[in-house]
Amino acid sequence: MEECGLKALLHAFRWAILCDVNAEIAVKFTPAGSSQPAGSEDVSVHVTGGSVQWMTVLPGRGASREAPLPEFEAQARAPTAAVPTLRVLHVEDSEDDHALVLAHLHRGGLRVDATRVDSLTDFEAALNEPWDAIICDYHLPGFTGLEVLACLRVRGDVLPFVLVSGQIGEDTAVEAMRSGASDYLLKHNLARLAPALERAIEANEARRARLASDRELALSRQRLSELAQHLQTSVESERAAISREIHDDVGGSLTALKFDLAWIERRSADPQVRQRVQTALETVTHAIEASQRIMHNLRPAILDQGLVAALHWMTKRFERRSGVATAFRTSHEVLPPLPAGVALTAYRTAQEALTNIDKHARAGRVTVDLSLAHGVLSLEVADDGVGMSQGALAKARSFGIRGLHERAGTVGGWLELSSSAAAGTTLLLSVPLDGPAADSGQAGASPSATSTDPAAWG
Numbered sequence: 364m365e366e367c368g369l370k371a372l373l374h375a376f377r378w379a380i381l382c383d384v385n386a387e388i389a390v391k392f393t394p395a396g397s398s399q400p401a402g403s404e405d406v407s408v409h410v411t412g413g414s415v416q417w418m419t420v421l422p423g424r425g426a427s428r429e430a431p432l433p434e435f436e437a438q439a440r441a442p443t444a445a446v447p448t449l450r451v452l453h454v455e456d457s458e459d460d461h462a463l464v465l466a467h468l469h470r471g472g473l474r475v476d477a478t479r480v481d482s483l484t485d486f487e488a489a490l491n492e493p494w495d496a497i498i499c500d501y502h503l504p505g506f507t508g509l510e511v512l513a514c515l516r517v518r519g520d521v522l523p524f525v526l527v528s529g530q531i532g533e534d535t536a537v538e539a540m541r542s543g544a545s546d547y548l549l550k551h552n553l554a555r556l557a558p559a560l561e562r563a564i565e566a567n568e569a570r571r572a573r574l575a576s577d578r579e580l581a582l583s584r585q586r587l588s589e590l591a592q593h594l595q596t597s598v599e600s601e602r603a604a605i606s607r608e609i610h611d612d613v614g615g616s617l618t619a620l621k622f623d624l625a626w627i628e629r630r631s632a633d634p635q636v637r638q639r640v641q642t643a644l645e646t647v648t649h650a651i652e653a654s655q656r657i658m659h660n661l662r663p664a665i666l667d668q669g670l671v672a673a674l675h676w677m678t679k680r681f682e683r684r685s686g687v688a689t690a691f692r693t694s695h696e697v698l699p700p701l702p703a704g705v706a707l708t709a710y711r712t713a714q715e716a717l718t719n720i721d722k723h724a725r726a727g728r729v730t731v732d733l734s735l736a737h738g739v740l741s742l743e744v745a746d747d748g749v750g751m752s753q754g755a756l757a758k759a760r761s762f763g764i765r766g767l768h769e770r771a772g773t774v775g776g777w778l779e780l781s782s783s784a785a786a787g788t789t790l791l792l793s794v795p796l797d798g799p800a801a802d803s804g805q806a807g808a809s810p811s812a813t814s815t816d817p818a819a820w821g
């Protein structure tokens with residue numbers, strides 16, 4: 364059968380199936396180049412109840428031959444009233460192929476309200492309306508199905524997307540699937556279009572639900588992290604306030620008491636009283652030292668001399684107390700002014716890392732490296748100990764390292780950990796310093812005496 368005859372026949376099929384009526388269609392055609400007059404060969408299509416039953420070809424006058432239609436043999440699944448209407452956006456430049464796709468969807472039992480677009484502009488405009496699915500040709504005038512997919516991705520729309528093409532190579536199909544297509548079909552084999560579309564819609568619903576729950580989870584993680592960071596800042600504020608109270612009230616009173624006791628001691632001739640006063644003076648001195656220690660733990664006053672001096676002091680004290688050889692190295696003896704809160708964050712990180720080494724590492728050697736390069740302040744604390752056991756970071760009652768992560772976040776930095784039984788544990792804090800620098804001229808310079816915001820320390 365010549366091409367024009369086939370086309371005519373195809374039109375008839377489409378029309379018949381789309382109309383879903385009992386129909387008998389006679390299509391006449393004349394084979395190209397044939398000397399026979401038009402009408403010498405007839406094709407009639409018998410459609411009953413939406414199903415194409417027979418094609419009858421009448422070659423020549425009076426003769427008759429009947430043959431079943433392989434592609435349309437299957438009985439149509441008539442859509443029932445319960446089937447919801449699907450809103451389908453069809454990106455297709457051929458009206459005939461559009462009709463063919465609709466016919467297949469219809470025969471697959473789907474109720475479809477479809478709109479055809481054939482340009483990217485119309486496609487983008489159509490996306491402002493709600494769609495249940497997109498069916499897209501691959502080769503389109505001036506663009507391809509991949510560009511349609513890219514357009515969807517840029518908008519962040521998540522829709523079932525079935526690619527339908529006359530010809531599509533394996534590589535292109537793989538690329539399309541990678542770019543978010545739900546399925547792809549060849550135009551000459553559309554029998555599985557309806558089930559493919561239904562599956563794509565189902566999968567897309569599951570994907571949407573997963574994305575929604577991922578978004579929810581990310582949001583709740585972000586809220587939790589914000590809360591933890593807020594708590595870190597609040598804790599430092601509270602510490603600063605308590606430290607100031609101890610300094611002003613307790614420290615001031617103890618110092619006054621010490622002067623009074625010394626005055627009594629000088630004035631008293633009674634050896635028993637003098638003895639008693641001596642004991643009281645020792646107790647007061649002890650109380651003053653204790654309050655200074657508590658103040659230091661609450662708010663490291665050593666930071667007033669700068670981060671480098673504070674870390675120097677901390678590592679020396681750690682070495683003395685733990686007996687573990689500890690080296691401190693720094694790229695700068697004097698650091699440029701640091702943004703608010705950075706020095707305190709570095710100080711607390713080193714403090715927790717050294718406490719952990721003391722508690723868990725059984726190390727023989729520790730190095731603390733402070734460096735400033737390419738605008739990033741890095742603090743690395745490394746030990747040669749036993750390394751972290753598996754699941755160490757998941758311990759329910761361990762908050763030190765978790766707290767350091769949150770603390771790093773408060774100054775726009777991050778924390779990295781590496782650990783092995785062979786090499787020990789290394790903790791690295793990195794803080795980009797591109798934020799506004801502290802207004803004090805010295806790194807780790809003291810906040811004003813009345814400052815309650817720990818972020819201002821250093």
Ligand SMILES: Nc1ncnc2c1ncn2[C@@H]1O[C@H](COP(=O)(O)OP(=O)(O)OP(=O)(O)O)[C@@H](O)[C@H]1O
Pocket residue numbers: 719720722723724746748749750751752755756758760761762763764765788
């Ligand atoms: N330097 C280290 N060497 C070996 N194991 C370590 C080291 N640092 C941490 N760990 C392991 O990681 C776990 C978690 O440390 P993290 O500091 O978070 O909590 P913690 O020290 O147990 O308790 P805390 O909440 O008091 O800090 C530790 O319990 C320990 O098992």
Ligand SMILES: [Mg+2]
Pocket residue numbers: 715718719762763764
């Ligand atoms: Mg700890």
